[in-house]
Structure formats: structure tokens, C-alpha cells
């Protein structure tokens with residue numbers, strides 16, 4: 032597996048183009064991307080050109096790009112946001128919803144407007160309610176290492192050789208299926224889609240994943256404090272009984288080596 | 296997009312016993328560990344070695360909880376704490392719930408974790424798809440898996456011990472599943488054995504779709520099956536596991552015997568693994584036609 036990635040010569044000329052599209056989010060997702068530190072610099076050096084980004088690239092209009100990383104939900108009372116998200120879909124080959132707000136609304140699900148200086152902005156929708164989204168990276172804030180893995184895999188999918196494309200496709204498939212699954216998430220998903228389905232085996236991953244510690248385990252099964260849940264979707268996506276792909280995860284050793292090698 | 300590949304196909308690729316570099320029968324060379332251990336004390340001994348060598352700064356183990364025989368995951372950072380957790384508790388200890396606590400709240404950069412095969416699956420999924428596990432993936436330095444046919448809720452075990460075996464939970468010295476029976480050993484020397492057909496209905500439902508018996512995704516996995524009493528069967532699986540295991544052997548931590556020279560050996564392990572996986576694979580398939588044109592979810596096909 033390490034070979035799969037390594038055998039590609041460093042293809043500087045063949046970088047992918049990436050943009051960061053900022054909707055209604057707190058910039059925490061962007062900070063998570065940046066939290067890859069050296070890894071981010073390697074990605075930008077070897078694999079990706081940043082062609083759009085509010086704070087990072089001096090470009091006013093959304094350009095054509097391979098991958099759009101969208102942060103935040105879309106305020107439907109804000110014409111520019113609605114326009115930009117539609118444009119993103121037209122201009123980007125792959126749209127990735129990065130973070131709970133873009134995927135599921137997250138904390139912006141609770142907005143009711145009334146905030147200065149745009150008190151009329153009260154309705155925020157997950158990106159997938161307005162355009163088709165290809166890949167989900169749930170979580171609040173999303174995890175830097177998952178953003179990194181998805182970036183590397185997106186690169187391999189678009190520019191890699193046949194084996195690399197195959198690996199990238201397999202890796203990204205569950206994150207694509209999550210995008211297909213819908214735009215609503217809650218700690219209750221653990222009940223509906225895991226425990227109620229007779230699938231929970233009490234590993235505890237959901238509790239570890241929750242950013243607000245809304246989940247505890249009572250006699251081995253998750254108990255969600257629904258008042259605390261911010262609807263980020265991390266728990267369900269982390270649960271091995273939401274998805275467990277036997278054609279990828281058992282190869283963890285090789286894939287982790289390969290990602291490390293790619294970022295050296 | 297194609298669906299994720301069918302688990303069956305992949306199982307055939309990896310084999311029932313998973314990938315491994317080495318398989319031996321072993322036990323700890325430390326009498327104090329053996330005295331408290333479930334089997335050959337592999338888990339406690341290997342963590343102790345890793346802790347003393349600085350390979351890990353702590354290990355997530357299943358320690359004593361609020362009620363007798365109810366485990367609670369915690370991060371052991373001393374040998375005493377490790378020792379306090381030895382022995383098998385046949386009910387759920389949500390080990391992975393501590394993985395972020397240990398690395399982020401306790402700030403440990405190098406951790407160990409012991410768990411059932413499904414918990415090892417959770418750890419590896421967490422490393423490849425760290426959705427809510429910021430900065431966790433590279434801090435897991437030793438994942439020890441224990442073989443597992445099934446697990447129980449606390450209430451199930453209580454019912455087995457108190458109703459079926461007529462013993463008080465606090466009076467139990469050891470529980471064990473082996474040789475086709477569920478054994479309950481009392482503090483006063485009494486022994487009760489229950490046939491496994493009594494225990495089946497109490498099993499955790501989630502175990503019935505489990506396709507791993509010998510913790511295929513651990514660095515090192517171990518269980519009693521295959522080896523004589525007081526000894527353990529050990530699979531050394533990853534490069535990392537191999538590295539730590541060889542150092543522990545060089546340091547004299549374990550006595551070992553070639554697995555080919557012990558009875559019942561790998562043949563029994565393979566038989567049980569095959570039985571478990573075949574049975575559960577069938578359950579997974581039956582779930583697809585559980586209702587009238589309605590299926591139950593299949594996690595191996597995706598998150599929908």
C-alpha cells in the first residue's frame with residue numbers, strides 16, 4: 032500500500048486546484064485545516080494550489096477549481112451566499128462539505144435571527160439542501176487529520192495512477208455515502224440507526240467523538256444528553272457501526288504509512 | 296459510486312485469523328501478574344513492559360467500576376493501576392470512549408489500549424477516519440486485542456450469575472468461557488458451570504453481526520483458545536506490534552512455546568473463528584430481508 036502512493040513521482044506541474052468557500056461558519060474549519068501545520072505546507076507545495084479563499088487568496092470571484100472545501104451553512108436571506116454556493120457547484124468538480132455546519136447545520140440550526148447588524152438573517156441551511164454535495168467531513172470543529180486525509184485522497188483520485196485512484200475511491204466512498212444520507216444529524220442518530228437497529232456493541236467511539244461531551248455510556252450503551260447536542264454529526268460518522276469498510280480499514284497500516292510518506 | 300465491497304470477499308482476502316507475522320503460545324514470566332491474570336497475563340505484562348520502557352505513557356484498560364464485575368475504562372499510568380484491571384469482565388467496557396480523554400485531557404502523547412475485536416476496529420477506523428478524534432491518530436502506540444466470541448450487558452451477566460449460577464456477584468472470584476461452558480468460580484472455592492446454550496440468549500445483539508474473532512486489527516492479539524490452561528495464544532500482527540513484542544521477548548518478559556507444539560493449537564482457533572464469522576455473516580444477510588421488503592441496516596455497506 033505504501034508503494035501505491037510512493038511510486039508516483041512528485042508531480043508539481045500536475046497539482047489540483049482547491050478553494051475554501053466560506054459560508055456561515057466560525058472559521059474554525061479553516062483553522063482546523065491550518066492545524067496541519069507542516070502537512071498543510073506540503074499539501075500546498077506538492078499537491079494543491081489554493082485558488083480561492085477569503086482570507087488566504089486574493090481572488091474576488093469563485094474560479095473554476097477541482098475541489099471546493101465549503102465551510103459553514105448557507106443563510107437563505109443572504110443573496111450573495113446563495114449565489115456563491117450555486118456558483119461553487121458550477122465551478123467545482125468536487126464539493127466537500129467541511130465541518131458540522133456545512134454538512135448538517137450544526138450550531139446554526141439554532142439561529143432565530145435578531146443579530147446585529149443583519150437581524151433579518153435567520154434561516155441557515157446545510158449546503159446539501161441547496162446543491163449536491165459530494166463528500167462530507169462532519170464534526171465541530173472537523174478534525175485536521177481527516178481534512179488532510181481527504182485532501183490527499185482527492186489528489187490521488189484526480190491525478191493518481193490507476194491503483195491510487197482505486198484506493199482513493201474506496202477511501203472516499205463512505206464519506207460520499209454520508210453526503211447522500213442527508214442533511215440532518217443529531218446524537219439521536221445513535222439511537223435510530225445503531226442501537227434501535229441492533230448494531231451497537233458498546234465500543235465508546237461516539238462518546239470520544241462528541242465535542243461537547245453530550246454522550247456518556249450507561250452500562251455500555253450511549254446515552255445522549257439532547258439538550259447539549261449541537262448536531263455536528265461526529266458521533267454517528269465515528270461509530271464503527273455507521274460504516275465500516277472492510278476494503279479499506281484493515282489496510283490501516285499501509286494507508287497511514289502512505290499518507291505520512293506523501294506529507295514528508 | 297460503487298457500494299463498499301462486501302465483507303465476505305474481504306474476509307477471504309485476509310483469512311479468518313487476519314494478517315499476522317507470528318503466532319505463539321505464551322505466558323508472563325512474572326508470578327504476580329500470572330496470579331491475577333485471566334490467562335497468560337499477556338495484556339498486563341506487555342503493557343507493563345511498554346510503560347516501563349516509555350513506549351507508552353498509559354494504557355486504557357477495563358478497571359473496577361461501581362458494581363462488582365462491572366468494568367469502567369480508565370487510563371492506567373502506573374503498574375499498580377494496570378494490575379488492578381487484569382482479568383476478564385464479561386460485560387461491556389466502552390474502551391474507546393477514553394481515547395480522547397487520555398490523549399487530550401490527560402495530554403498523553405503515547406497511549407496503549409486493550410479491547411475486543413470490535414474495539415480494535417473502532418480504533419483503526421478512528422485512525423483512518425478521525426471524524427471527532429483531533430490529534431488522536433498518531434498517539435496510539437500499542438493496541439492489544441483480546442479474542443471475543445460475544446459480549447454481554449451487565450444485567451445479562453448478573454442474571455447468569457445470580458439466577459442461573461445462584462451466586463452473588465460480589466462472591467465471584469473469576470468468570471471464564473471455555474471448553475464449551477460458562478464457568479463461575481466463587482471466592483470460597485465453589486465452581487458452577489453453565490452450558491453455553493443458556494448464555495446465548497443473553498448476548499449483546501450487536502455481537503451477532505461481528506465478523507472478527509481474534510482481533511485482526513490489533514498490533515498484538517491474544518486469548519486463551521488454542522493454548523493450555525494458564526497459557527495464551529498470541530498473534531503479533533503489525534510492524535509496530537512486532538517491534539514491541541520482540542523487545543519484550545528479549546527482555547525476558549514472556550515464556551513462549553511454538554504454537555505447533557501445544558494442544559489444541561491453531562486448529563481450534565481457526566475452527567471457532569470460522570464458526571463465528573460464518574454464523575454472523577448469515578445474520579448480516581438475513582437482516583437484509585428482515586421485514587416485508589424492508590431491511591435492517593448493514594454497516595458494512597455504508598452509513599445509510
Ligand SMILES: Cc1cc2nc3c(=O)[nH]c(=O)nc-3n(C[C@H](O)[C@H](O)[C@H](O)COP(=O)(O)OP(=O)(O)OC[C@H]3O[C@@H](n4cnc5c(N)ncnc54)[C@H](O)[C@@H]3O)c2cc1C
Nearest residue numbers: 332333334335336337338339356357382384444518519520
Ligand atoms: C467479552 C469477552 C469475551 C472473550 N471471549 C474470548 C473467547 O471467546 N476466546 C478467547 O480465547 N478469549 C476470549 N476473551 C479473552 C480472554 O478472556 C482474556 O481476556 C485474554 O486471554 C487476556 O488474558 P490475559 O491473561 O492475557 O490478560 P490479563 O493480564 O488478565 O488482562 C486482561 C485485560 O483485559 C481487559 N479487559 C477485561 N475485561 C474487558 C472488557 N470487558 N472489555 C475490554 N477489555 C477488558 C482488562 O483491562 C485487562 O487489561 C474474551 C474477553 C472478553 C472481555
Ligand code: SF4
Nearest residue numbers: 218241260261264266
Ligand atoms: S451528540 Fe455530540 S457528536 Fe453527536 S451530533 Fe450531538 S454534538 Fe455532535
Ligand code: SF4
Nearest residue numbers: 231232234235237270
Ligand atoms: S460508537 Fe460504539 S458505543 Fe457508540 S453507538 Fe456506535 S457501536 Fe455503540
Ligand code: SF4
Nearest residue numbers: 413443445446502505
Ligand atoms: S463479539 Fe464482536 S461485537 Fe461483540 S464484543 Fe466481541 S468483538 Fe465486539
